[in-house]
Amino acid sequence: MNDFERLKAMLRRSARDGMARPGPVRYASWSEGLARILEQVDVAVLGRRLSFEFDDGSRLACEASGRRLVRLLTPPPPGLTAEQMALFDRDELAFDDVRAVSVLFRGLCERGAGFAMTAEPLGEGGGPVRGGVDPTAISEAAGLPGEASPGRGEGTGHEALLEGLRPLLQAVVLIQGADSSLVLGEGDEAAFVVDWVESSLKELLSPGFPLLGTLETNGLLVFALPERSGRHLLVAGRRGNLLVAAIKHCDVEATVDLWRRTCQGNPA
Amino acid sequence: MTPSALNAFRRKLTDCELAVYVDLESRTVLSSDGALHFPQEYLDALCACAADLLASGPKREGPVEHVLFLSPTGSRMFFRNLAEPNEALCCICAAEVAVGTLIDTARAALAGEDPAE
Numbered sequence A: 001m002n003d004f005e006r007l008k009a010m011l012r013r014s015a016r017d018g019m020a021r022p023g024p025v026r027y028a029s030w031s032e033g034l035a036r037i038l039e040q041v042d043v044a045v046l047g048r049r050l051s052f053e054f055d056d057g058s059r060l061a062c063e064a065s066g067r068r069l070v071r072l073l074t075p076p077p078p079g080l081t082a083e084q085m086a087l088f089d090r091d092e093l094a095f096d097d098v099r100a101v102s103v104l105f106r107g108l109c110e111r112g113a114g115f116a117m118t119a120e121p122l123g124e125g126g127g128p129v130r131g132g133v134d135p136t137a138i139s140e141a142a143g144l145p146g147e148a149s150p151g152r153g154e155g156t157g158h159e160a161l162l163e164g165l166r167p168l169l170q171a172v173v174l175i176q177g178a179d180s181s182l183v184l185g186e187g188d189e190a191a192f193v194v195d196w197v198e199s200s201l202k203e204l205l206s207p208g209f210p211l212l213g214t215l216e217t218n219g220l221l222v223f224a225l226p227e228r229s230g231r232h233l234l235v236a237g238r239r240g241n242l243l244v245a246a247i248k249h250c251d252v253e254a255t256v257d258l259w260r261r262t263c264q265g266n267p268a
Numbered sequence B: 001m002t003p004s005a006l007n008a009f010r011r012k013l014t015d016c017e018l019a020v021y022v023d024l025e026s027r028t029v030l031s032s033d034g035a036l037h038f039p040q041e042y043l044d045a046l047c048a049c050a051a052d053l054l055a056s057g058p059k060r061e062g063p064v065e066h067v068l069f070l071s072p073t074g075s076r077m078f079f080r081n082l083a084e085p086n087e088a089l090c091c092i093c094a095a096e097v098a099v100g101t102l103i104d105t106a107r108a109a110l111a112g113e114d115p116a117e
Helices: A003-014 A030-042 A082-089 A095-110 A135-141 A157-168 A187-204 A212-218 A252-263 B003-012 B040-054 B099-110
Strands: A023-026 A048-054 A059-065 A068-073 A114-121 A169-176 A179-184 A220-224 A231-238 A241-248 B016-023 B028-034 B066-071 B074-080 B087-093
Touching: A003 A157, A003 A179, A030 A048, A030 A059, A030 A095, A030 A114, A030 A135, A048 A095, A068 A082, A068 A135, A082 A095, A095 A135, A157 A169, A157 A231, A157 A241, A157 A252, A169 A187, A179 A187, A187 A231, A187 A241, A212 A231, A212 A241, A212 B066, A220 A252, A231 A252, A252 B066, A252 B099, B003 B016, B003 B028, B003 B087, B003 B099, B016 B040, B028 B040, B040 B066, B040 B074, B040 B087, B066 B099, B074 B099, B087 B099
Parallel strands: none
Antiparallel strands: A023 A114, A048 A059, A048 A114, A059 A068, A169 A179, A169 A241, A220 A231, A220 B066, A231 A241, B016 B028, B016 B087, B066 B074, B074 B087
């Protein structure tokens, strides 16, 4: 997966609604079952307790927060190895646990062809976490195929916006809550955008900024720089996440037109 | 930028509901022209946005020339006066405003030109 594909996968995940869907799940293969479990972890932005009851009566409960699998809750289901049992003693799962977690989930999914799922919020106890395991890492450890590319009209508006800007993109930073990460670009261009985000933009986009709510919902900010800089900057918001990009050339009108076509469905 | 120049600028743009000329350093509204009467608090908030946005560009690239803010329900545009960098023209426009025309018209107005001539 190259940087651009990774960026698009992040945007697709961030565009989901963050709501787990309780109820029965049927699957044709263990890999499909595992994918459905990881999907529930991946949409758990706020802390939630997920419980799975498999066809053979085995039960597994876990906590997910910040789109990460944070911990497995006792009691463990029967028939586990010592290594798998040890996972239930962890205060927080860590990256080193990825392989064992993937094997555990695979084994549980192989026991049947479905599970019933329940999800409940963790409330005050579900604050930000530093540990936990990324569901993508579990998926890769289990050898699941990568996320399919969206077909025509299936990608998010921000994906389409970036596709349209792709030849001109110098660097891209994704801001999700308090976290920001460089997802595209390198060298001076990447350093330029990261420095701007850290030194100016985060201060501007504080809760006191009156346009922040509109920007985060579905807005666009374009900064036109002096012509000698040879670039302009955009901040595009969607569902609380902000995409920050440096774009070659100074044609801000073209950038706005592209945003209207891709993120607003407005050809004007 | 005189009140009459501000009025002439806004009348050239059918999608422009409000035009405000501000001092960025003192965060003061110098003049305004709108299709409706906007309360002073609203103008002050727009002025503060202009000051914050135009001051938040990358430091090593030189002053930001203009900032465009667009949403599904409307547009807010902030143009620094390049001859008087502590002053700026702010506009509130319809969501579908023609951005290129607006930029050209604003730049001409700030330079004291009439783009129609």
